[in-house]
Structure formats: C-alpha cells, structure tokens
Amino acid sequence: MNPTEPVLIYGLGRSGRGVARFLAAQGVRADWLDARPSPDDEALTTALGLTPGDLTRSYATVVAAPGVPIDHPDLDTLRASGAEVIGEVVLAARMRPTLPMIGVTGTAGKGSTTVLIAHLLRVCGLNALEGGNIDPPLLDVVDHAEVAVVELSSFQLERVPGLRLPVAVITNLGVDHLDRHRTVDAYHAAKLNITAGQEAGDVLVLPAGLDVPTRATVCPFEAVHLRLVDGSEVLPLSELPEGIHPANAAAALLATEALLRHLGHPVEVEVLAGGLRSAQPVSGRFETVARVGNVQFVEDSIATRTIAVQAALERARPPIAWLVGGRDKGADLAPLRRAAQGRVSRVIAFGEDGPALAAGLGLPSTTVVGADGDDTMQRAARAGLDALPGHGTVLLAPIGTSFDQFRDYKARGDAFRRAALALVHATTETPA
Template identity: 50%
Template sequence: MMLVYGLGRSGLGVLRFLKARGLAAHFYDDQPKEAEVQEALALGFTPDWELAGPYEEVVAAPGVPLNHPNLERLRQRGAMVLGEAELAYRLSSTPIIGITGTAGKTSTTLFTAHLLRGQGIRALEGGNVDPPLVSVVDEAEVAVAELSSFQLERIHAFRPRVAVLLNLGVDHLDRHGSLAAYHGAKLNLLKNLTPEDALVYNAADPRVREAAQASPARPYPFTPAEDPRESNLQAALKATQAYLDLLGRPLDQEALSASLQTLPAPPHRFQAFARKGEVVFIDDSIATRTASVAAALRAAPAPIAWILGGEDKGADLEPLKPLLPRVRVVLAIGRDGPRMAQALGGGVEVVAIEEKEGRAALRRAVAEALARLTAGSVLLAPLAQSFDQFRDYKDRAQAFREAVYALGGEPWTPSSS
C-alpha cells in the first residue's frame, strides 16, 4: 500500500495521477485543509490520520522535510520515502528533461519547453513550476521538469534523458543544514545518468564543472552571460539541441528564430503591475534569494517601501545593506520578517506587521507604504519562503495584488505609461 504524505498542489496531483492508473493509496497531512481533504475524498482515497500503515512507499510532498519525525517512523517500519519526480519516472514512460540550479531554473524550464514546442515536439513543463510533474507527464511527448532541492533529495532511480545543471550557490540552509547537503541534493539529478543521456551544464561554475566531468552523460556545456535571462536562454538552447540529438532530429533554425520572438516570462518576477499616482507596485514574490532581492532593490524606483519576510531560509543580508539608502521603509511580514529587518541594521525605518493572516498582513503593509510614499515604488521581494502565511509564492503574489487594488491601485505596465 502507498501513502501520499502532504496534500496541497503536489499531493493532490499525485492522487489524481494514481487514480488515473487505478492505484490505491491513503493520504495524510499534518495541517489538513478542509477543501483539500474533500478533493482527496472525492477522488476516492481515504485518510490515515493515525499513520497505521503498513506502507511500502510514502510519496512525500516537497514541503515535508525528509527528517520529519513521522517520515522517520515510517522508514523505520519499512517504507521507502520518495517524491513526485520519482513517482512520475517510475509509472510513466514519457522521457523527462530535468532542470535544476540555485538560480534560473524556472526561466530555463519555460524556455526549454517553449523552444521544443516550436520544433514540433509536444513538450509540457511541470514540477516546481506549475503544474505538478505528475499532472503533465502522461500528456507530454517530453516532460520538462523544474526540480528543486526538496524534490531531488527524495529520488532514487529517477533518470532524466537530459539533465540541466545551471549553478550551485547558497540557498535553503535552514532546510538542508549545510551547503554540502544542499549541493548534494541538487547533484542527485546526475546520479543515475548513463552514456545514453545528455548533461547540459554551466562551464563557468567550478562545482558544476567538476560534477559534470565525473558524469558518463554526453556533455553539453554552456557559458553563462552577464544577463541572467540570457544565461537561462543559453541553457535552454543547449537542452533543446541535446534532446533533438537524442531523437536524431536536426534543429529547425527558422522555427527557432520564430520561437525566440515569443519567449515566455516567468510569473511574479519583478513585474510592475499597478500604480497609484506616482507610486508603482512591483511583484517580485519569487525573489527569495539574496542575489534576486539585490537586483530588485537596484531596479525598483526609489524611494522604496520594501515588503520583506516569511520563513527565513538562512539568507545572507550583508550584500543588501549598501542598497538601503534606496529604501524609505522596510515592512516586515511573517514569522521571520521583523528579525530579518532588524538584522539589516539602522538607518532605515522598520514597521513590523503584526497581522498573522497573510492577506491581512499584506493589506496592512500596502497601507503603511502608501502612508509614507508620494512617489517611488512598493516592492514585494520577500527574501523568504511563503509557507508560514500562504500556500506558496504565487498565493503570496495574488494576495499582494488584491491588497494593492483594494487600496486604490490601478492596473498598469511600464509599456502603458
């Protein structure tokens, strides 16, 4: 018997995937939401709130740490803990292109799927980017999977036909405990590759290059550009070429040129979406790493009301301190926002948003920003995970937009000014 541990986007996707195959499973969630439980029940699955088991396999959602006491107990009773990517690989024959890295994986995933579709291949993206991988793998000719370290730490036999390793930086130290453990999870992408597979990798990152040189897969190195978007496109072009090579098909240059004119933009990445008078509202909810937030603080019109906080991942605040002269006020939300804001040091006003509920917190943050600004920008660049107050970064972004419109913001894009 199988247990699906954790509902939400991933767990419900897994249940739908199992139902399509007529496979039985129970489900469990540490903090069950009524709507999600009802959907699981409607799919024909039953809960096991006591974790009575026994279970041979436990499909754990990415948000559930591998060292969770319940998972430890289930392992001790003989269960193998795996994730959505492993399940998709085991139960579907669709080839997978797996993409990971500390930065750039969402854009690279979207670009790769887009370029392959331009070559006449039914490529569908999923995984860490919507929708779940299990929701697209059966419909695709090739599935292009964005894979986080949380997903990769729970794979066993998973073997992508094309692996893409973009970079190895610093992230999620709160979850993995050390940089070595975080990098080890990322490098799981490569562990089952064979000479029949392809490996696209960043030749300028020494840790990536060392791992690639030890892999038996066919190498497709790329040299990153100074512009991150261009780097991600370089990786996507190499991934596209690598998959076509596996198929024995030539690259259609004319189709490629057309695809390059219509590249998709990742959602909630430094999007100016509204304004009120001379104040611009910028949604960068996906910015949870220091480098991304630094780029946002440099690019947003000053003075900035900066919405910061959530669940701290162990972010390095030092590189952000030189940018604080551009900031009028820090609006600290969520579990760790006030502590993170205080750690930035003096010289900038900090308002601790005490509302615990996420949407109420963002309404208060936007109101506090508008009370202090007559020009400039209100920037949501949280430098932290969203799970203390929201379902995910997309839910956080939607709540921010709702708050802005409720307080008088009007839809706007830079091109419309």
C-alpha cells in the same frame, strides 16, 4: 509496480493529490497518511476510494510529499519495515519510462527556465508540458505530454533514487532552505541529485565556472550571449523580451537543443530565435504590476532566496522602497546589504520577521502592522510609495516565506498587486 500491493501516499497537498489521482487512474491501490489533511484532501481521498494508512502495515513503496523532511520519524519507521521512499518524479519516471523528461533545478530562476524550455519545445513542434514544483503537479501532465519539463526543488530531489534524465539543468547554486537542510553542503547535495543518475550521453546544462561531479556531457551557459553548443548565435540579448532573464534564456536554449538532438528532432536557429522573441515572463517573477506616476510597483513575491532577492535589487530602478518580511528561513543578508547600497532608500518591514530582517540589513526602515495579510500589504505598499520622491520602485522581494500571513507566495503577490492597483485608483480619482 504491482497494482495488487497498496502504495502509501505520505502527505497530501498539491503533490499528494496529484499522486492520488494518478494512482487511482492506473488502478493501483493506495493508502494515505497526512497529519493535517484539508477538507479538500479528505474529500478527494473519499471520492477516489483511498484508505487511511497505518504505520504498522508493510508497504513496498511510499510516495512522500516534498514538504515532508526526508528524515521524518514516520519515514524512518516505514523504511525500517522495508519500504522504499520515493517522490512523484520517480513515480512518473517508473510508470511512464518512455516519456522524455528535462529536469530543472537551481537556487533561483528554475521556474522561469522550466516555463521557457517548454515554450521553446512547443515552438519547435513538440507537445511539451511543464510540471513538478511548478503548477501543475507532474503526474497531472504525464499522460498528456510528448515531453515533460520538470521543475525540481531541493525537497523533491531528496527522494529521486535511480532517476536518470536525458537532460538536466542547474540554473545556479546559492544558499536557501537552511531551515530544512541545516547546512549549505546538504542543500547543495540535494540539488546535485539531479545529475546523480545521469550517464555518458546525457546532458547537464549549468553555469560556466560551476564544477559539479557528473558522468553527463556538460554544456555550460553564460548570460552574455544566446548560443547553441557549436557557438551559433541564436538571438542578440537586446532582442530578448522584457522580463526574460538572459541567464535563464541561455540555459533554456541549450537544454532545448540537447533534448531536440536526443529525440533526433531538427534544431532550427530561426525557429528557436522566434521562440525567444515570443517568450513571456512568468507571472509573479519580477513583474511590474502597477505604476503611480513615475513610481513602478514590482512584484517578486517568490524572491525568498538570497540570490533571487539580489537579482531583483540589481534589476529594479532606484531609488527603491524595498518590502521585506514574512518568515525568515536563514537567508544570508551580507550580499543583500551590498546590493542595496546606493539603491535602496528605505526598507518597509512587515510580517513575522520583517523587523528583524530590516535590522539585519542595517538600512533605514519603517515597520507596518496590519490586521491580516491583505491589510498588511496595503499598508506596506502605501508606505513604500510615501517613502519615494515621486519616482523609483516599490519592490516586493521579501526574503521571508509567506506562511506567516498567506497561503503561499502567490497569495502574497496577489495581495501586493491588489494594494498597488488600489493606490493607482486612489491617485487617479477626480475630486468631487
């Protein structure tokens, strides 16, 4: 990349700010465009000396944020003037070509699998850092890592021309983001870009039975055992820590082995077994955040994909008071109706599309309405507790996105956590 030619950063936010910091540190001139920059965005661009961009200018490279649709009219205009549109992952790969990267995608489990791979690599003695769709942005870690483990969303994978990964992981393929991709085929096509640039000698880890076009060596995993490619058992499933999903562990194990072999690093079964035993679940992924008597409150705010919500329903201890709401993004409810049968005693609907989602599920429901997100979640948690017979699970696996009432899924999860802890406090107070 020629430092004398300006790069256009299209879309700021978390990813775009990472791009801005990285380019400024490399001495690369950059302009920026964002339809709704936050005060933090504008302060950062001013501090870094970035110039507001202009669609009438000619740019060789545009780094677009994941939230910007690939067919956005402005990106079409820039491409028509000769610009190449890429994302932060390709920028990292081009600017740091010797940095090994593992890419992880999937409809569910990609964040947890990303974190687990990085953990296993660190246990094996490598300075592995995670980034990308998961915090922090990838470009914030590339100069501090020996290996980068990158969570890749379908949005990011729309803009990865020429990306070649020595190891790629597909955790699963379900249905998601139809509000953006419009069809399941288009969504899956974006996901499969993770292997489009792979060649013979590279490795693709994916679920057994999933057939995808690739030139890479395929390493299938199953959630019934934790084995290396040669069949050596690393750890019995019974010894996995609570909260670590077997499928994520099986995929992470094979990906870690593949990267170690790619680097010529020894693969030691006992070291990997110790890494699995010491693994910690990612906060906010099916996490028990409180207990009131024999009722547990489980936060899975990130569960907005059908496959992830289904997994939460299957793992939660019945009877379940299921908190459903937010903004619907086209979820397939049929599998959820089946998963809920005999397990869910009541749906607690909240937020913009909660009542419609509850109606589509066809289960007994209660709708709560609050003054704001925090108040709504307090009412929902209380209604969930009241709906149970003194035991079971209040489960936040909301189906809808958080953007109707919260900044993001983490803020929604934090609100649920506060609400659950408030109920613990209220039920343990000693009367005066």
